Amino acid sequence: MKKAENIIVGISIGDLNGIGSEVVLKTFEDSRMLELCTPVIFANVKLLSFVKKTFQSTSLLHGIDKLDQIVPGKINVLNLWREVVDVKLGESDAKAGEYAIKSFVAATKALNEGLIDVLVTAPINKYNIQSEEFKFPGHTDYLDQELEGNALMLMVQDNLRIGLLTDHIPVSEVALHITEELIAKKIQTIKQSLIQDFSIIKPKIAVLGLNPHCGDGGVIGSEDDLIIKPTLKKLFDKGTLVFGPFAADGFFGSNQYEKYDAVIAAYHDQGLIPFKTLSFGNGVNYTAGLNKIRTSPDHGTAYDIAGKGIADYNSFKEAVYLAIDIYHSRNQHAIITEKPLKTKEKQL
Known part of the structure; x- marks a missing residue:
């Protein structure tokens, strides 16, 4: 058992054909990041293992099937799907949009239910995410509907x-x-x-x-x-x-x-x-x-450099840092105003 001080950072994987997977994995190659938080990527561990080979990432991935299997000190990947996904790096593809939204919706639900502490979203393509089930211009509009x-x-x-x-x-x-x-x-x-x-x-x-x-x-x-x-x-x-x-x-x-x-x-x-x-x-x-914390990098999918291993991950890393800082600030504010946030032990 580990108390909620170990901040669980949920990560939606974004467009699989863009640089999202690359900047996420590069961010957590630095083991010091795992001392600050416990990442949980909403995707599929086999898919990310394939993607990381394209830019020779040294990140060690830990696949889980449920959020109560999260292990601190590891890059946890929640297997949202089992099927093989055809990654077409550098291309806008409706299937990539479908999986990006599947990841985002599941991560938002976990955030809303308190199963993760903060959410960091990798970039999506606002065009290929549109469907009968998802008719929002982007992340913010959906979050505005789902969260208080x-x-x-x-x-x-x-x-x-x-x-x-x-x-x-x-x-x-x-x-x-x-x-x-x-x-x-x-x-x-x-x-x-x-x-x-x-x-x-x-x-x-x-x-x-x-x-x-x-x-x-x-x-x-x-x-x-x-x-x-x-x-x-x-x-x-x-x-x-x-x-x-x-x-x-x-x-x-x-x-x-x-x-x-x-x-x-x-x-x-x-x-x-x-x-x-x-x-x-x-x-x-x-x-x-x-009422919940969500950050993201300030860039898009960058199809033109996807898969080349040259994507700058600083913005994504800063998004993780900011989410953690805001989490601490909100807790401190809640203590000062005598309205402490509800904390519970997570099964880690």
Whole structure:
């Protein structure tokens, strides 16, 4: 028997034809990682044994058939399927999408049931995962449905944290979604996450404007003056340290982001382009606002280099580190607020 202090990191394998398997196995080749946590990969041990030969991984895999067979100090692989899967490295394939979702759904269920402590997801292809059973744009939307809370995509690299008001919607529809209710909801979500997940007592949050130059007084759009500014003032007057809106073009170049604990961008590319430029391949996608912890690397399937053994695993490793850090921070926050998390002994 081993107490819950040994953090169990569940890992969904992602697209089998991409670099997911490679970055996962490379991360845990370093035995020191196994002193920090116990990984459980939701896939098939024979398949991963085959994949690791393509880039000569030294990772030692331990196949299990049930989660109560997890062994600390080993790279556990839960056998979700027995059939042989035809891996086509570098190709987008519907079968690969099917197994990626099978892994993700099973890992999410285990997370929800407390059988794993945190979830780290390897990259999927948003196109080939679509089916009658799974009609979500990606991981975040499904997690928002299955777990308690309000999901918010928060990109993290050290002290740089960028959240989004809107995420996977067409640019032509962004302005239609910017409402007082949405802004207030997202700011409250990110504020609470900064407090309980990052141990920041009084977080300062910056909000970027929607239009160029925040609309230039209505000359280039009215949303900043009519919706964003009044909403931020209301929240500030109620005690939330929120500032803006700031013109997005100069905000990062002038290093203004360093003055704040988090930045909220109006739409996907407004936030992710500067984030990926500044994070140097070490960024992490964290789903804030939920009752469970999920992180992922900030990159995609990278079909062009799949199977070549040259994939950079730093982002995935950082995703594991961040999940562990947030787990500890949440436990500490729960103790401080006298609401300790329920812990139970796991059969390991």
